Amino acid sequence: MVTERAPRDNASLSGSTQLAATFRDHPERQYVMFGGKGGLGKTTFSAATAWWLAQQGKRVLVFSVDPQASLSDIFQQDIFGKGPVKIVDNLWAQEIDADRHIKEYQDEVRQKIRDMYGLDEVPAEIEDYIQATSAEPAMEESAIFDSVVDIVNQGDYDYYIYDLVPLGHALYYLSMAKVYDEWIGKITQLREQMREYEEVAARMKRQKEVDEDQILGELQYIRNRINSASRILTDREKTAFFFVVIPEQMILLDTKKAAELFARFDVPIGGMSSTG
């Protein structure tokens, strides 16, 4: 296992001890991510790093959102969709079941509709829409990052080691986050304008205060969630992203491209780790 030059540190690294050194030198890097093409050793690096940190007495959670994740294999126990499972002292592992997360989330929405309007069943056209959302592209990415926000916000661990799915997901989410943010800005404006009209009407009819717009509250909540998710990915102080590579030209070229894309979205690159 050889780690190569870490661009941020300007130091040449060789050997797994060097990866350890980056953690010793930068104890503030709580969110550690391993990304790269499939089959290059992301899970191996994630698990080894988590193991090492746990040995140092840190509370560590290593987690993955890949439905074909190998954390279960590497720790030799089935942890898929079971929440954080304790592996050894100080080390927990979790494999997020994105499909289940989406189903539970949809059920919450259904329940909320039934409660709000005192219905036994969700109206058919609404139900159709809820069901159709599962098939929408990027629903999964949103669900994944939403559960990552949950995990990190709980703050139960010193280190979060994120065994990433192949790079596309993270980039897609980051690009979405920017669009989402603007979208929410626009619809918040629209809601506020709507409120002004409502107030004008209420004043003229000499009614008392209009009801608080709960949607505005929800929009605020959504914005916070999206911002926390992209903050976790782009925090220059706390986040370190490692590309896992093998010394093959195609892999290196591909990683270089990915690194450029990541840089565009301000993801702090911690270094590259080679399994070759």
Next chain:
Amino acid sequence: MPDEPRPVQDDQPGGLKGVFGRLREVTYGMAAHDMTRYALRTRASMEHLFILTTMGDMLGVPILPPYYSLRLLPYAVPQIATWKRRMLREKDLTDAMF
């Protein structure tokens, strides 16, 4: 209109207060009723615009991934039917007048 504001409660329906109450209602009807109607209509249009920008994929208009739209869905439930009707009905020039 059933949602017309009632004047201040008057103890003597036929008294001076009653007269003022009626007068106020008439003044409201002449001066402010149209404006109120306009404000409410604009608000309703905006409500539909809001649903379109958050849940447009219900009509096949591709909108952002619906993960977060789902959070807003419960609040829009009562308006969905009228919204769909309004969006999908045929429109002509006279729509602009009324």
